[in-house]
Amino acid sequence: MNIFDFNKMKIEKRNISMITSYDYWSARLLSETEVDCLLVGDSLAMVMHGFPTTLSATIEMMELHTAAVARGAPEKWIVSDMPFLSVNRGLTFAMDCVDRLMKAGAHSVKIEGLRGHEEIIEKIIAAGVPVMGHLGLTPQSIHLLGGNRVQGKDDKTSLQLSSDAKRLEDLGCFALVLECVPRAVAAQLAKELVVPVIGIGAGDAVDGQVLVLQDLLGLSGQFKPKFLRRFAQGETWFKEATQRFHKEVLEKTFPSTNESYT
Numbered sequence: 001m002n003i004f005d006f007n008k009m010k011i012e013k014r015n016i017s018m019i020t021s022y023d024y025w026s027a028r029l030l031s032e033t034e035v036d037c038l039l040v041g042d043s044l045a046m047v048m049h050g051f052p053t054t055l056s057a058t059i060e061m062m063e064l065h066t067a068a069v070a071r072g073a074p075e076k077w078i079v080s081d082m083p084f085l086s087v088n089r090g091l092t093f094a095m096d097c098v099d100r101l102m103k104a105g106a107h108s109v110k111i112e113g114l115r116g117h118e119e120i121i122e123k124i125i126a127a128g129v130p131v132m133g134h135l136g137l138t139p140q141s142i143h144l145l146g147g148n149r150v151q152g153k154d155d156k157t158s159l160q161l162s163s164d165a166k167r168l169e170d171l172g173c174f175a176l177v178l179e180c181v182p183r184a185v186a187a188q189l190a191k192e193l194v195v196p197v198i199g200i201g202a203g204d205a206v207d208g209q210v211l212v213l214q215d216l217l218g219l220s221g222q223f224k225p226k227f228l229r230r231f232a233q234g235e236t237w238f239k240e241a242t243q244r245f246h247k248e249v250l251e252k253t254f255p256s257t258n259e260s261y262t
């Protein structure tokens with residue numbers, strides 16, 4: 001996968017699949033699948049570190065996790081999230097973050113929102129770094145949005161979404177993540193844009209889908225928003241295996257003679 005494939009796939013109506021990966025072992029396994037690209041999302045602050053929101057992701061965390069993913073999946077296209085406020089602290093700070101993520105092994109960065117940092121997006125692209133936009137429910141603005149709510153539900157906000165998306169395309173973004181918007185709004189947007197729209201909670205009429213790995217594997221407890229399909233019962237599998245280990249240690253049936261050195 002390279003940057004040209006994103007547009008090619010949209011033209012050919014071949015949906016793009018993107019999954020989050022935060023560590024070496026999941027990246028290694030994903031590298032052996034046909035999944036198109038990996039996202040080192042700032043959701044890692046919640047999933048891997050137990051913070052309540054993505055606001056706690058730092059550039060140090062993003063850099064460390066990006067490097068691990070790049071070692072596990074050297075052939076995959078990697079998108080890394082620019083963390084909270086990294087594009088609002090001036091050009092030097094933003095460029096330093098981009099530098100760290102790209103040197104850690106990312107091929108592109110994802111930036112939430114548009115307003116207040118248009119110029120920074122333009123400069124990052126002008127510096128030769130592909131940028132993926134992210135509109136709709138932008139978790140870094142969770143408190144301003146009043147929680148995890150579907151965005152673009154009325155005419156005013158859906159028009160705003162459409163105008164922001166076109167602006168991101170004009171600035172040179174190569175793709176756009178659209179999170180939690182009504183299916184019809186997402187479908188219209190995907191039609192209007194030349195670049196692919198990758199949805200999460202945006203229905204099926206877009207150009208691709210992204211999910212958090214732990215969510216799709218059924219490893220995220222009670223978290224089950226309407227848009228989420230669990231492709232495996234990961235928690236059951238995980239708990240059964242570790243509980244069996246515990247039981248067999250107590251029963252002294254593990255290790256067997258074959259599993260011991262003579």
Ligand code: KIV
Nearest residue numbers: 020041042043177210
């Ligand atoms: O951080 C993340 O996991 C994301 C996806 C939800 C798109 O941005």
